[in-house]
Every structure is written in C-alpha cells, then in structure tokens.
Amino acid sequence: MDVTELRPLALGELLDRTFRLYRNNFWVFTGIMAVPSALSIPFTVMFFSTQTSAMAGAPPSPRLVTGMLLYALTFFVLFITVYAVSIGATTLAVSDIYLGQKITVRGAFGKVRGNVWRIIGVVVVAMLRVYGMFFVIAIGIGVVVAISIGAMAVVGSGASRIVVGIVFGVVMVLAYIAGIGLWLLWALRYAVSIPALLLERVGVLAALRRSVYLTRGRRWQMLVTIFLCSIIAYVGVVVFQGPFFFTMIVSIRSGHIPEWLAYASAMSGAIGGAITGPILLIALVLCYYDTRVRKEAFDLQLMMSALDQPAPVPNTGLPV
Numbered sequence: 186m187d188v189t190e191l192r193p194l195a196l197g198e199l200l201d202r203t204f205r206l207y208r209n210n211f212w213v214f215t216g217i218m219a220v221p222s223a224l225s226i227p228f229t230v231m232f233f234s235t236q237t238s239a240m241a242g243a244p245p246s247p248r249l250v251t252g253m254l255l256y257a258l259t260f261f262v263l264f265i266t267v268y269a270v271s272i273g274a275t276t277l278a279v280s281d282i283y284l285g286q287k288i289t290v291r292g293a294f295g296k297v298r299g300n301v302w303r304i305i306g307v308v309v310v311a312m313l314r315v316y317g318m319f320f321v322i323a324i325g326i327g328v329v330v331a332i333s334i335g336a337m338a339v340v341g342s343g344a345s346r347i348v349v350g351i352v353f354g355v356v357m358v359l360a361y362i363a364g365i366g367l368w369l370l371w372a373l374r375y376a377v378s379i380p381a382l383l384l385e386r387v388g389v390l391a392a393l394r395r396s397v398y399l400t401r402g403r404r405w406q407m408l409v410t411i412f413l414c415s416i417i418a419y420v421g422v423v424v425f426q427g428p429f430f431f432t433m434i435v436s437i438r439s440g441h442i443p444e445w446l447a448y449a450s451a452m453s454g455a456i457g458g459a460i461t462g463p464i465l466l467i468a469l470v471l472c473y474y475d476t477r478v479r480k481e482a483f484d485l486q487l488m489m490s491a492l493d494q495p496a497p498v499p500n501t502g503l504p505v
Contacts, residue, residue, distance in 0.1 A: 204464075222462065228260045269305045273296075273383055307379055307392055326357075336353060376396060376400055377472060378395075380470050403476050411465065415465060417464055418465060422461060
C-alpha cells in the first residue's frame with residue numbers, strides 16, 4: 186500500500202483496508218501470532234488434564250494445587266511477555282506494510298528488540314488504570330443498587346411498592362449500562378498506546394498521553410471497529426476448536442477426556458488464535474494512523490518529508 190493512500194477513513198474504509206492488509210500479508214501476520222498461540226498449548230493441555238482428574242473423583246492434594254498455582258503464575262508472566270513482543274512485532278509489521286515497505290516475520294521480531302520492557306510497561310500501566318476505573322465504576326453501581334434496595338425496604342406493600350420497584354429496577358439497569366459504557370470509553374483512551382510507543386519512540390507515560398489525545402473524538406468509531414474485529418476473531422477460534430469442544434462435552438459425560446482430545450483441542454485453538462488474532466491489532470494500527478491524519482495532517486507530513494529527500498543520481502553509464 187502506497188503512502189499517498191493515507192487519508193481520513195470512514196469506518197467501512199478502515200475495515201476494508203484492515204482485511205486487505207491481512208489478506209495480502211497473511212503468512213507474515215499469522216507467523217508472528219503463531220508464537221504466543223503455540224505457547225498456550227501446554228497450559229491448555231494441563232488444564233484439561235486437571236479437569237479429567239476432577240471428573241475421576243480424585244481430590245486434589247495441597248501439593249498439586251500449589252504446583253498448579255505456581256505453574257499458572259509462571260505461564261501468565263511468560264505469556265504476557267511473549268504476547269507483548271508479538272503485539273510489538275505486529276504493530277511494526279503493519280506500519281511498514283501500510284507505508285509501502287516490505288517486512289518478514291524475522292524482521293518484525295528483530296525490530297522489537299530493545300523495546301520489550303517498554304511494551305510491557307505500557308500494557309501493565311494501561312491495565313492498572315483500566316481495571317482501577319472498573320473498580321470505581323463497580324463501587325458506583327453498588328451504591329445505586331444499595332440505595333434502590335434500601336428505598337424498596339422503606340416503601341410499604343401494595344401498588345406503590347410495585348411502582349417503586351419498577352422505577353428502581355429501571356434505574357439499576359440504566360446505571361449498569363451507563364457504567365459499562367463509561368468503562369469501555371475509558372479503556373479506549375489507551376487503544377493506540379503501543380503504536381504511539383513504537384512508532385513515535387516515546388516513553389511509557391508519554392505513549393499513554395498520546396493515545397488519550399489521539400483517540401479523543403474517535404472512540405465510538407474505534408469501539409465499533411474493535412467490537413467487529415473481536416467477533417471475527419472469536420468466531421474464527423470457535424470454527425477451529427468447536428468440533429473438538431463438542432466432542433469433549435460428550436466425553437465429559439463418560440467421566441474421561443482422552444489425552445489426544447486435549448491435545449487436539451489445544452492445538453486447534455492455538456491455530457485459530459494465530460489466524461484470527463492479528464485482525465484486531467491491524468485495525469488498531471490503522472486507527473492510529475487515521476487519528477494522526479485527522480488531527481495532525483500526518484499524510485502531508487510524510488509527503489513533505491519525501492520531497493525533502495535528495496533525488497537519486499541518474500545512472501548515465503559514463504565514468505565519473
């Protein structure tokens with residue numbers, strides 16, 4: 186894709202470019218996301234193995250529980266690290282391809298070198314802020330529910346109690362919907378933090394601030410984009426893992442999950458994740474460029490920088 190195609194994009198155009206990039210560079214993006222997907226296979230197999238032991242009626246020993254917790258914690262830390270590297274590699278690959286350059290899986294991972302801890306820092310800080318806001322909103326919804334229950338207790342019986350119950354029921358539902366909506370919009374503030382971190386070479390906090398600025402006024406479009414891409418990714422995983430999942434449900438009734446079925450389910454889920462996982466990341470990088478084009482005329486900046494570069498000297502074939 187050429188640099189001259191940089192321009193403000195409507196939602197349909199953004200999705201179209203997302204799938205075009207994905208389709209034309211399928212093996213690059215799938216190869217990058219295959220790394221964290223493959224890492225999830227041993228953990229999934231072990232999880233299914235523990236389910237088999239539970240169905241067999243064998244109570245887990247304290248030593249087994251402790252080992253499982255340590256294994257899960259170690260896996261979580263390792264997976265977050267590897268996944269952060271893959272996110273960075275995908276971000277840089279999308280940027281290079283979108284700006285008309287070529288990239289390979291190895292080249293994309295090579296570009297992430299030296300930025301791993303910064304990517305993890307952005308992910309951790311953003312998660313702390315997002316879930317901190319979720320906790321605050323949950324407290325607010327809890328207060329609304331408590332007030333509603335208290336008001337219902339004060340009101341006597343009869344028709345007035347029914348009316349008050351309906352009113353406060355509607356209030357609680359609206360409070361829940363408003364709280365979830367507010368939380369989603371808050372979380373979208375940091376949607377393009379990693380592209381800002383890697384493509385502008387700024388610090389962790391500066392990348393978060395840049396994301397807040399760039400997404401302002403564009404969060405509803407980004408919400409729809411993320412929602413659609415997430416559905417596609419989820420459906421992709423279900424298509425690959427669904428047959429084995431239903432077979433596993435049948436096996437649960439017999440009280441035993443075959444070992445081959447655990448491996449097949451884990452591998453099919455990993456394949457589905459590797460294939461559909463890059464779609465959302467591609468869309469987020471395109472959202473980053475779209476917001477920069479709209480707010481900072483980034484397309485004009487690239488054109489001007491290209492004009493400032495010296496023209497190549499023509500090869501006349503004459504000795505110098």
